[in-house]
Amino acid sequence: MRIGFFGTPSFALASLQAIHAAGHEIALVIGQPDKPSGRGNAVSQPPTIAYAAANGIPTLQPVKVRVPEFAEAIEAARLDVGVVVAYGRILTPRVLAAPRLGCINVHGSLLPRWRGAAPIQWAVLSGDTESGVCTMRMEEGLDTGPELLRRVTPIGARETAGELFERLAPLGAELLVETLARLETLTPVPQPTEGVTWARPLEKADGHVDFSLTATALDARIRGLTPWPGAWALFRGEALKVLEAIPAPGGDALAPGELGRGGLVGTGEGALQLLKVQMPGKKPVSGADFMNGARALGAILG
Numbered sequence: 001m002r003i004g005f006f007g008t009p010s011f012a013l014a015s016l017q018a019i020h021a022a023g024h025e026i027a028l029v030i031g032q033p034d035k036p037s038g039r040g041n042a043v044s045q046p047p048t049i050a051y052a053a054a055n056g057i058p059t060l061q062p063v064k065v066r067v068p069e070f071a072e073a074i075e076a077a078r079l080d081v082g083v084v085v086a087y088g089r090i091l092t093p094r095v096l097a098a099p100r101l102g103c104i105n106v107h108g109s110l111l112p113r114w115r116g117a118a119p120i121q122w123a124v125l126s127g128d129t130e131s132g133v134c135t136m137r138m139e140e141g142l143d144t145g146p147e148l149l150r151r152v153t154p155i156g157a158r159e160t161a162g163e164l165f166e167r168l169a170p171l172g173a174e175l176l177v178e179t180l181a182r183l184e185t186l187t188p189v190p191q192p193t194e195g196v197t198w199a200r201p202l203e204k205a206d207g208h209v210d211f212s213l214t215a216t217a218l219d220a221r222i223r224g225l226t227p228w229p230g231a232w233a234l235f236r237g238e239a240l241k242v243l244e245a246i247p248a249p250g251g252d253a254l255a256p257g258e259l260g261r262g263g264l265v266g267t268g269e270g271a272l273q274l275l276k277v278q279m280p281g282k283k284p285v286s287g288a289d290f291m292n293g294a295r296a297l298g299a300i301l302g
Contacts, residue, residue, distance in 0.1 A: 001080040001180060004028045004099065005048070011169045012085040013047040015106055018173035019083065019180065020055065027077050030060045032088055065089045074098045081183065083176065084138060088117075093140050101183060103138040105145065106172040108165075109199070110134065110152060112191045115143035116199035120168060121161040123199075125224020127217065130154050131164060133172040135179040137188050146188030148179050158246075160226040202229055209233045211257035211301060215247040215270035233257070233301040235294075240301065241278040245287075248273035257301040263287020265301060 001024050005016050008031045020026055029052035034043050045053070052059045062070050071094040074082070082103035084091070096103045109119035110132045116122075123131045132152040136145040151171050155164060179186070207229040209218065222231040222245050231242040251264040251271020258266040263274040263286065274287025279294075291297060 001025065001101075001183075002027050002078065003180075004030065004074060004077055004079045004082045005085075006030045006082060006087040006089075006091070006103075007048045007085040008032045008046045008088050009086050010047045011108065011165060011172070012087070013051055014169040014173040015083070015085045015176045016048050016051060018170075018177050020057075022177050022180070024180065026052070026057050027079060028060060028074075029057050030062070030074075030087070033061045033063055065095070066092055071095050071098065081180070082138075083180075085172065085176070090142070091138070096138050096140070104148065104176075104179060104183070105136050105138050105143075106176050107134050107136065107143060108168050108172065110150060111136065111143060111147060112193075112196040114197055114199040117201040119199040120165050121199070121202055121224050122197075123224075124155060124159065124161045124164060125221045127220040128155055131168065133168055133175050135175055136191075144191065146190045148183075148186050148188055149175055151175050158223070160223045162227045204229045207232050209242060209301070211266065212268040215267045215272050218267055218272055219245065219247050235279070235296070235299065235301055238280055240290075241284075242274065243278055243284055244276040245272045245274050247271070255300070259291060259296045259299045259301065261291070261297065263291050 003019060003024050003026055005026055007016060029048055031046040031049040034045050037044050049059050049061060060073060071092060074095050075098045079099035081101040082099045084103055085106045109123060111134045114122050130152055132150055134150045135148040139145045207225050209231050222242055225231045232239045233242060248264060248271055251260055251266050254260045254266025254271055256266050256268055264271045265274055276284050277287055277290050278284040
């Protein structure tokens with residue numbers, strides 16, 4: 001098939017590599033514009049654009065997608081199908097209708113749960129026990145299109161959003177290859193109207209830990225915020241990063257946010273064991289070493 005691939009981050013790269021290896025003709029790779037990144041704010045290409053450039057595939061990186069010029073470029077490519085994987089922009093009905101067989105999407109959740117921009121993170125931080133990937137035919141609504149195929153996988157008891165991301169990317173790529181092979185014979189299944197949840201984009205402020213929540217809820221939340229935006233709490237006016245924690249016995253007498261012996265911290269119900277934390281400008285240390293070094297017994301994380 002002659003494919004236009006819309007995708008930007010490393011999650012999308014796995015799918016691009018898979019369909020390229022499967023022998024499909026990649027006519028265009030469309031990604032978001034280059035952006036500054038890293039400590040030096042050096043401008044870098046998205047992973048998908050870098051891969052396309054290395055393999056001689058034409059690319060587009062439009063600043064605006066809701067303009068006639070972009071739709072005209074997609075129509076001129078004479079595509080059989082458009083594949084959209086974590087592109088990060090809303091496509092117009094004209095663009096969606098340009099390929100002969102329309103556009104399909106690879107989404108990192110079990111739709112209709114977690115429609116939106118950050119489905120993997122929200123599945124973990126909400127305490128879901130399973131996740132997966134879906135392919136669907138795209139329509140104008142956000143992640144509302146009928147489903148084609150899906151794969152289900154359990155979320156590990158200690159799995160972070162970053163770790164689940166790394167597992168779902170190749171799973172989505174495999175599902176995409178199968179979907180394309182069967183595209184003209186698959187029967188799309190409309191999504192149910194019940195069970196819809198929304199995965200809004202995460203912000204830095206979402207990492208602020210609220211110790212009035214239960215230890216179980218905080219455990220899931222910290223894992224869902226890893227690696228970005230990361231969980232943090234204020235300690236003596238500075239942001240203490242909570243890199244790893246686990247529910248633990250023995251902290252029933254601690255108030256929410258109160259630091260106890262051995263790296264325990266009180267919550268709304270139960271206690272957390274701080275396994276790894278990091279102060280600004282310092283190396284990560286165990287919760288117990290942090291407690292000893294900072295003489296933090298009885299201090300309150302806020």
